[in-house]
Amino acid sequence: MGFLLRAMAWLVLTAGVAMADPGFWKNEWPRTDFSKTSVENWVEILSGGPGKDGIPALTAPKFIAVSKAKLAAREPVITLEIAGKARAYPLRYLIWHEIVNDRFQGLPIAVTYCPLCNSALVYYRKNKRETLEFGVTGKLRNSDMIMYDRQTESWWQQATGKAIVGKLTGAQLSPLPSWMESWESFATRNPRGEVMAEPNHGRPYGTNPYERYDSSKKPFLFNGEMPPHGIPPLVRVVRVGQRAWPLPRIAKAGEIREAGVVINWTGLQASALDSGTIAKGRDVGMIRVRNEKGEDVAHDLLFAFAFHAFYPRGAWMLGKSD
Structure with a gap:
């Protein structure tokens, strides 16, 4: 780590x-x-x-x-x-x-x-x-x-x-x-958009101080209950309200339409929590969450252990056996 x-x-x-x-x-x-x-x-x-x-x-x-x-x-x-x-x-x-x-x-x-x-x-x-x-x-x-x-x-x-x-x-x-999406995805869609400039704080920007963290078996400084259904604690999940969709399921399907939302997955976004250099992180893909009218929906893409900790009665959207 x-x-x-x-x-x-x-x-x-x-x-x-x-x-x-x-x-x-x-x-x-x-x-x-x-x-x-x-x-x-x-x-x-x-x-x-x-x-x-x-x-x-x-x-x-x-x-x-x-x-x-x-x-x-x-x-x-x-x-x-x-x-x-x-x-x-x-x-x-x-x-x-x-x-x-x-x-x-x-x-x-x-x-x-x-x-x-x-x-x-x-x-x-x-x-x-x-x-x-x-x-x-x-x-x-x-x-x-x-x-x-x-x-x-x-x-x-x-x-x-x-x-x-x-x-x-x-x-x-x-x-x-x-x-969250890749810089290329944002720039292609928004050629006239803006990007936050580098802060004047002398940090080694572009590096990841949490190297290999999202490959860990256990979260840092966490003593709570692990997620149910055998889901690894550091698997990313898409949270909409009190529902969570594991990212591997979404990536395999490409698109999921459930519970009034449409979740799309595409590849080519680096994990910020993998390699010591963010740009070299492994591909974890990117998601977009919209409602049935095509409007963007507020959501989070957090680790499974955190969803379970803050939404212990939340619904795990695992497929046919939800």
Whole structure:
């Protein structure tokens, strides 16, 4: 497994992550109201190694034209298309920053990516009348990133978009339709689109600090129940609502029409969590999820263990025996 994961594991062990006690965290989080929470057992929350903002979220990034970008054809990007305009957020940047606070077509959005769960979601970052700006707590729950808003310092679960600790506990962010695809796929379809420019943070962009992670037998810092039906924990699944379709099933079929959605699979997208160089990752393909009217549907493409952890009563769409 990659150097970063080994380093994180060392930090976790030396810091004693068993100290799942809000009293301990109050020194780092004096503005967070720990008396309000939906977390039943604080042991679920662990330090991932880096502290508050140790993984620096981005705000108001710069963009360049598709024609000026120098990305490899199979590199994965998160795509957002609104009202005829398109933007691509390369995983070569998000794997190091995890959150991008942006505005697109007048909408305040948060583009989020948790490498340990492969969860990539774009949220409308407005709670009632207040526009929130998000950062990375450095904490994990079921291996998934816990975000925080800079306005109240409430904690939010990235994979669900729910506030789980603090003043805004119970609030829910609205996901926007977005998807992961190869850079070549995005650029071909959107020659006049925009792509996020390289941040000025001195990271080794284009490299994967979680080398071979998605080939592991066990997720990092996860002690929960493994998925049912013999599904390997790090198999990717397409989540729509509380239903999950294993990616191997979709790849074999090419197209699946079920439960009011149409899921298409095509090849030639590199895994961001395989090779030490993202562009050289093995082909995991790409999916597009639409409703029966052909409209894009908000979804996630996360690992099976994470779906089971956050949606324990969810439906596994396995075929005839569902």
